Amino acid sequence: MRSFILILIGLLMSSSLSALTFQTRLEKVAWQVEGDQFECRLMQPVTGFGSGGFVRRAGESARFQLHAHDPWFSQGSAQLVAAAAPWQPGRTDVTLGQVSVQSGDKVFTSSFEQAGRLLSGLLEGRSPLVQHRQRYGGGPLEVRLLPVRFEKAYQDYLGCTAKLLPVNFDQVSQMQLSFTGGDVELSEQAQRNLDHLLIYLKADPSVNHIQLDGHSDNSGDRLTNRELSRQRALAVQNYLVSKGIPAEQITLRFHGERYPLVPNNSKANRAKNRRVTLKAERVTPQPTPPSAPAGGSPDNKAAQAHTAASL
Known part of the structure; x- marks a missing residue:
């Protein structure tokens, strides 16, 4: 055995x-x-x-x-x-x-x-x-x-x-669009990047929200930089809306010089900080809350107002 x-x-x-x-x-x-x-x-x-x-x-x-x-x-x-x-x-x-x-x-x-x-x-x-x-x-x-x-x-x-899209979601869901000096106009390269995103959005309507964040370097004073960052984010938003993206699917924020990618201690670094970052995502719509009674309080009405600007 x-x-x-x-x-x-x-x-x-x-x-x-x-x-x-x-x-x-x-x-x-x-x-x-x-x-x-x-x-x-x-x-x-x-x-x-x-x-x-x-x-x-x-x-x-x-x-x-x-x-x-x-x-x-x-x-x-x-x-x-x-x-x-x-x-x-x-x-x-x-x-x-x-x-x-x-x-x-x-x-x-x-x-x-x-x-x-x-x-x-x-x-x-x-x-x-x-x-x-x-x-x-x-x-x-x-x-x-x-x-x-x-x-x-x-x-x-x-x-x-041969029928594949030129880009996939990972490639367009996050991008960084650069700006020259005090410019607020989109460069040709930025427009090409956005056009790739638009091609993808047309094919995949489940991507239904775009977050835009405008930034500047520290070349000007705080108020000037904040306005530059706002104008840059608006330039991106206006381009997308002109190509058929509903404005209500876009959230816009602007930060001036507050969040630099790199220290503003050289010409090359300041160029990196002049940007608009874009994030495309799939957002599940939230259920609509019940309507407030007619003649609701001013506080309730004010709470319904929304701004995406970051101070």
């Missing part, structure tokens, strides 16, 4: 240290393409594991991602490889470096460069290969995608990416 237990333990240990490979059978390999103007995905389901493939957001290059149904991977680093196919004699694998493994469904996200090299490799018949280790001290773990039926799916993916 003791001998049997020792043999069983040995088998379990050798099994735990053996390589585990996830790969879909050749005849069942399928690349799936889906997306919209915000994101395009080119993915291959991997039998028993999950899926892997490429995700390209608007305004960015593609990244390679791996998704797992179960927590096969331990946290740490995995190696990413563009592996040569067995039917390509003379070719060697191309190691693309490490990726950081996370807990959860999304195992990792590659760099833009790694994803680009994997895409090029797939067009040459190479396989994206992820090498890691099993959780809890287990043996080697590999996940391999196959280049079978890739070219047609890749063309569909390119068709999807």
Whole structure:
């Protein structure tokens, strides 16, 4: 009995240290393409594991991602490889470096460069290969995608990416618009940045609020600087309203020289402080409170007045 237990333990240990490979059978390999103007995905389901493939957001290059149904991977680093196919004699694998493994469904996200090299490799018949280790001290773990039926799916993916917006929400949700000297007019670069935001807002009406904060350097007196910051914020607001953004979706504040990004101790630093910061966000409308009785007190009426100016 003791001998049997020792043999069983040995088998379990050798099994735990053996390589585990996830790969879909050749005849069942399928690349799936889906997306919209915000994101395009080119993915291959991997039998028993999950899926892997490429995700390209608007305004960015593609990244390679791996998704797992179960927590096969331990946290740490995995190696990413563009592996040569067995039917390509003379070719060697191309190691693309490490990726950081996370807990959860999304195992990792590659760099833009790694994803680009994997895409090029797939067009040459190479396989994206992820090498890691099993959780809890287990043996080697590999996940391999196959280049079978890739070219047609890749063309569909390119068709999807051609319709992507030029920017994504992260790129336009916060921006800083600079001004020259005592100028309050929008520069051409500032207008281009705002135009990108407008393109996104047209596509995503759920972004329904814009916060503008005007700033100045310390070149003038306090009242002059405050007025400059107000005029700069107004210039941005007027531009957005002229392009169709409802004025009620914009909150405007102005601060003069009170909140510098950097000390006003050089020409370059003062230029950085002459700015309007913009924040676009999704705001859930608050329920309208019950109407006050006719002839309400002056205090109640005054409380309904609102100004966004920051003194």
